Amino acid sequence: MATTAFYSFSAILLLSLLFSLTNACFPSDRAALLAFKSTLHEPNLHLFDSWSGSNCCHRWYGVSCDRETSRVADINLRGESEDPLFRNANTSSGFMTGSISPAVCLLPRLSALTLADWKALSGPIPPCLTSLPFLRILDLAGNRFSGQIPPDLGRLSRLAVVNLADNQISGQIPASIANLTSLTHLDLRGNQISGQIPYNFGNLRMLSRALLSRNKLTGSIPPSLSYIYRLSDLDLSLNSLSGPIPAGLGKMAVLATLNLDGNKISGTIPATLIGSGISILNLSRNEIGGDIPDVFGARSYFTVMDLSYNNLSGRIPKSISAATFVGHLDVSHNHLCGAIPAGAPFDHLEASSFAYNDCLCGKPLNPC
Numbered sequence: 001m002a003t004t005a006f007y008s009f010s011a012i013l014l015l016s017l018l019f020s021l022t023n024a025c026f027p028s029d030r031a032a033l034l035a036f037k038s039t040l041h042e043p044n045l046h047l048f049d050s051w052s053g054s055n056c057c058h059r060w061y062g063v064s065c066d067r068e069t070s071r072v073a074d075i076n077l078r079g080e081s082e083d084p085l086f087r088n089a090n091t092s093s094g095f096m097t098g099s100i101s102p103a104v105c106l107l108p109r110l111s112a113l114t115l116a117d118w119k120a121l122s123g124p125i126p127p128c129l130t131s132l133p134f135l136r137i138l139d140l141a142g143n144r145f146s147g148q149i150p151p152d153l154g155r156l157s158r159l160a161v162v163n164l165a166d167n168q169i170s171g172q173i174p175a176s177i178a179n180l181t182s183l184t185h186l187d188l189r190g191n192q193i194s195g196q197i198p199y200n201f202g203n204l205r206m207l208s209r210a211l212l213s214r215n216k217l218t219g220s221i222p223p224s225l226s227y228i229y230r231l232s233d234l235d236l237s238l239n240s241l242s243g244p245i246p247a248g249l250g251k252m253a254v255l256a257t258l259n260l261d262g263n264k265i266s267g268t269i270p271a272t273l274i275g276s277g278i279s280i281l282n283l284s285r286n287e288i289g290g291d292i293p294d295v296f297g298a299r300s301y302f303t304v305m306d307l308s309y310n311n312l313s314g315r316i317p318k319s320i321s322a323a324t325f326v327g328h329l330d331v332s333h334n335h336l337c338g339a340i341p342a343g344a345p346f347d348h349l350e351a352s353s354f355a356y357n358d359c360l361c362g363k364p365l366n367p368c
């Protein structure tokens, strides 16, 4: 009895000793983090003061380690936070300057790198990041990072989230991006990215949000986009895209938001868009011509339908009064003509929704 108790006691001791050993961070991870910290300057919150002592897995602000491997897994530093550190400093938003040291690539098990909303971080995205096979989240939004997206980003087969929004990234969307078959969230809004959307972008079968607005993209919208059956939010607005709207976009299972406004898109409005699951549709400020398709029905439910500033002609289709809901409708600045249909969707609309057309008439404009 006594020996059994002794053995189990020793086993527990040994286990806890092992635990405390394995829970300590690897010296090479600690060295990489200190090198990473040395190129960053955060003057207000002094959060890097916590990056001291030998155990980088313990109370280093924003650092967490994998329980099994004890390797550094996450660096999560957000400049907009409810964290007590921010509250005590009487601010909800942080400020940081400096750049990302390539030393971050010496953390072989890194799965998340978040350095978001610090306003002033700059320099390039280190190309060596693509050698981190476990990377799942790359969030550098809201800074001044520049240079191009690493061309071989497509090597990161586990990558699920790429958020580089609101930086100064230039160059093209790398062709290899189509290989990121785990990608669910891509946000490149508000950069200076040019060139075309890769034709095989539709290979990104897990993608649910593709946000590419406010860039300098050219060329046409790849029809392959309509194969991304999980895609719910597609924002290509405020670029220089041309060519037609692929009709397939109106046949997508869960697409709810389609923003193509502020481009040079031509052709006509595909009839498929009208009876689709899309509830926010902004096609404003393009070169879209032809008629508004007369195929509204019970499946048409639009919280926003903005078709303003195009080259639409003909009448506002009568079937639009059969739509289940049309919240905000704007057809101003086109070449529409004829009587505005009567009915529920129109009762709450103002004259400005119909202004600057060739010869529209009836409520809320002048009688015909």
Ligand SMILES: *[C@@H]1O[C@H](CO)[C@@H](O)[C@H](O)[C@H]1NC(C)=O
Pocket (backbone or CB within 6 Å): 088, 090
């Ligand atoms: C934080 O801000 C509030 C209101 O601006 C002020 O009353 C308070 O004294 C500030 N606290 C600190 C610690 O600076």
Ligand SMILES: *[C@@H]1O[C@H](CO)[C@@H](O)[C@H](O)[C@H]1NC(C)=O
Pocket (backbone or CB within 6 Å): 154, 175, 176, 177, 179
């Ligand atoms: C995508 O992956 C395949 C297979 O691993 C590879 O042959 C191809 O070169 C990759 N494409 C790009 C553009 O990197």
Ligand SMILES: *[C@@H]1O[C@H](CO)[C@@H](O)[C@H](O)[C@H]1NC(C)=O
Pocket (backbone or CB within 6 Å): 237, 238, 261, 262, 282, 283, 284, 285, 304, 306, 328
């Ligand atoms: C649609 O896009 C235009 C142009 O980018 C913008 O001005 C407008 O506010 C958008 N409409 C709605 C309802 O958001």
Ligand SMILES: *[C@@H]1O[C@H](CO)[C@@H](O)[C@H](O)[C@H]1NC(C)=O
Pocket (backbone or CB within 6 Å): 287, 289, 290, 311, 313
């Ligand atoms: C607008 O549409 C008319 C035909 O309705 C066409 O003649 C004209 O070229 C179009 N304008 C532009 C700028 O696309």
